[in-house]
Amino acid sequence: MYRYDTIDKEFVADRAAEFREQVGRRLAGEITEDQFKPIRLMNGLYLQLHAYMLRIAIPYGTLNSTKLRKLAYIARTYDRGYGHFTTRTNLQLHWIKLRDAPDILEHLAEVEMHSMQTSGNVIRNITADPYAGATADELDDPRVWSEVIRQWSTLHPEFSFLPRKFKIAVTAAAKDRTATRVYDIGLAMRRGRDGQLGFEVMVGGGLGRTPYLGPTIREFLPTRHLLSYLEAILRVYNRAGRRDNPWKARIKILVAQLGAEEFARQVEAEWEKSDHAKVDLPDTELARIRASFAQSFETLPARSEAFEALKASDPAFARWTRHNLHPHKAPGYAIVDVSLKTPGLTPGDCSSEQMDLVADLAERYSLDEIRVNYQQNLILPHVKLDDVPEVWAQLRAAGLATPNMDLVSDIIACPGLDYCTLANARAIPVAQQIAARFADEERAEAIGELKIKISGCINACGHHHVGHIGILGVDKKGEEFYQVTLGGSGAEDATLGTILGPALPYEKVAEAVEQMVEVYLRERKEGERFLDTFRRTGVAPFKEAVYADVH
Structure with a gap:
């Protein structure tokens, strides 16, 4: 795990002290909420339905015992005794008092953590394969490259006011456990014909109101040029991305409007005219970072x-x-x-x-x-x-051993209308109702891999577009309805889901999921997952089952 140096520690501590002063001004009424809002968002503090929410960065999803114990202490002392891990591998605390926020940031600084760049139009927390450094199918440890990007992008002066928020994911394995194609930039490590390592570069993915899978703009980028090429992408985006409409400001819109080929041409032109040596990482610095992730294992028998x-x-x-x-x-x-x-x-x-x-x-x-x-x-x-x-x-x-990874009750769900000011509908109760219907472990195992993802609004924090079954909460004249999509995938076979039909009322959703599962069990062939069966049969049998008694 990467450890802060003296400069890192001083900087994070100074940032926490600065925020304490700003919170004091807000509590004293010296600045208004509108004036305070950009300051708190720069420090990951949101104002939600019932309280402030603090989003804490967990770079590339990696923690040690000291950091996790500190998060436990903060949740126990300043929240309601729990935290919520997100699809961005961050931790959110949903019941924060403003007066306590500076104390929390100081506690985080003590263990080399912070909440910077978890909000705003900046490069957000970098995500990576959660099995990094442990799985045999990786070409290299993606955490090394994620840390390189993190250090380069943190408070980068040129990219601290982008047209919109910006997210990067890195994987180095054949199996995509990071959903790289739904990121602004997805980096998948490849080995070139000469044996050297490089990245397939995908740009313009994203979910939300207009979902896209990121197209590949460069099949192979040597690793030594990673930072200069990222800089070229971000310069093109910073220059040409829209700033007049937040719904059309993400890089996915720019790539879609220009076309992947033209966007790639502009990036290549920008990259060719730049001085790579001034941006790309020296071998000595890369070696320093890589050493932080070196891990040795005992020589053990393969069988226990x-x-x-x-x-x-x-x-x-x-x-x-x-x-x-x-x-x-x-x-x-x-x-x-x-x-x-x-x-x-x-x-x-x-x-x-x-x-x-x-x-x-x-x-x-x-x-x-x-x-x-x-x-x-x-x-x-x-x-x-x-x-x-x-x-x-x-x-x-401790209630942490449910045997359900990638099964029907391993549901992704955003906080939804129970917490979020942006949400149109609840997500948590829907997830709970679905899980309750499939609580029988033998039944869940017989169903096999089935990824259900639920979002409480069009912002798609629950990744519903790429769920085998995706569920999106919508508001219809003050009532909660849910649009269902089928056949999505965030893995290496990434696809966007197909809309099943008209939105369903709240009380119908769990039943509809059960009906679709029954169709799958009836229609599947030997060895087929839910996703395989859907791709073979199409939406028709599932739609017929769900809507037979709706009208």
Whole structure:
């Protein structure tokens, strides 16, 4: 994990002190809310329906036990004892008092954390493969390159007032666990014909009111030129992106209007005229950053007798290992997914007690590392197979061992109308109702991979456009309705969902999901996932089942 140097520490501490002064001015009435708003947003503080919400940055979803314990302490002391992990791998606290915000920022600074660039028209938190450094299918550790981008982009003077917010995702594995094609810039590592590493560069993805999958504008960019090429992209966007209409200001609109080919031509022209040497990272600096992520593993047997014995004797443990355990690049280790999707609870919520437990497990069993993924779950990336039974037992006791990764109850949901001023409808209760219908673990396992994603408004924080089943809350004359899409995917086979039909009333949504699942079970062929069956049959049988009794 990257550690702050002296300059980093001083800067973050100074920023927290500066914000304390500004909050004091606001509480004293020396500045109005309108004057204060841009100041608080620069520090990740939003004013939502019931209280202030603080969004805390978790760069590329990586934490250690010290950081997670601090988040647990802050949630316990200044909030209501829990936090909400988001699809951007950040943590949100939804019940913050303004007077406490400076204290929170100081606590964060103590453990090398902050909330800068979690809001505003800037380059936001960089996301990366949550299995980085642990999975055997990666070409390189994407956290290294995410940290390079983070350092380059933090308070970059040229890109601190972009036409609109800007998001970047990095992956280095064949399996896309970051949804790179729905980002403003998606970077997927590739190996060139000469063996050198580079990136496929995708630009112009994004969801929301006008969803797009980002087209590839460069098939192979050598890694040494990453920063100068990103600079060229952002310069083209900064110069040509719209600033007169926030709904048309994202880079996806510019790429769509120009066409991917013309946009790529402009980027290449901008890049060719720039002085790459002044921007691209020196090898010595890259080596310094890379050293921060070096990790060594013990030489262990590939097989654990204790692990295999429990798997053979305990069906519950065996089921959990099938869904929440993944192969590690080092023999004798495993990647453990920690479910924050207990049926009946809020997807992505984690109590202070649960954070403390995961921090303890990470420190003792996972080389002091924790990850957050965009599915709103946590990960212990480096657990010895011999230790997996004990880790499972402790997670289970804390309600963190639901065996449902990528299954029907592993639902992504934004906070929706329960918290957010932008939302049109609730998302959390819909997720809870759906999960309750599929709480039977054997049934969920028989259904197999099925990714349900729910957004409470068109901003699509729940990624509904790329859900196998996507659900979007809409307002119809003051009543909550939900538009359903089918067949989306945020993975390496990225697609946008197809609208099922007219929006459904709130009380119909969970039932409609169950009806669509029944169609899938009836129609599927051997080995087909829900997504495969939909792609083969099309929308017709699902639509017929859902709307047969609506009118």
